[in-house]
Amino acid sequence: MKRDGGRCQWVRADTHRKCLQPATDVDHILNDAAGGTDDDTNLRALCTTHHRWKSSHEGGQASGAARRAKRDAAPKPLHPGLVADKRELEPPPF
Numbered sequence: 001m002k003r004d005g006g007r008c009q010w011v012r013a014d015t016h017r018k019c020l021q022p023a024t025d026v027d028h029i030l031n032d033a034a035g036g037t038d039d040d041t042n043l044r045a046l047c048t049t050h051h052r053w054k055s056s057h058e059g060g061q062a063s064g065a066a067r068r069a070k071r072d073a074a075p076k077p078l079h080p081g082l083v084a085d086k087r088e089l090e091p092p093p094f
């Protein structure tokens with residue numbers, strides 16, 4: 001926070017300039033789940049708005065990753081037309 005002068009270090013995508021609003025939070029640039037550390041190089045000051053935006057965006061990514069992991073772990077249901085049932089391979093009883 002001291003290093004960043006108490007100002008938000010978020011770089012706006014439209015102007016490519018830092019937000020520079022008074023910072024309220026210290027952000028992990030690379031979050032814990034992604035292997036980020038508490039090292040100074042991974043920390044920056046952010047205003048409430050940008051920290052909330054980033055955190056909610058990361059939350060969405062995390063739940064998306066969890067959803068994908070769950071989907072990939074579950075066996076894919078076969079299309080009914082592709083299900084090979086033993087009974088279907090035997091001649092009909094008439």
Ligand SMILES: [Zn+2]
Nearest residue numbers: 008019047050
């Ligand atoms: Zn900001």
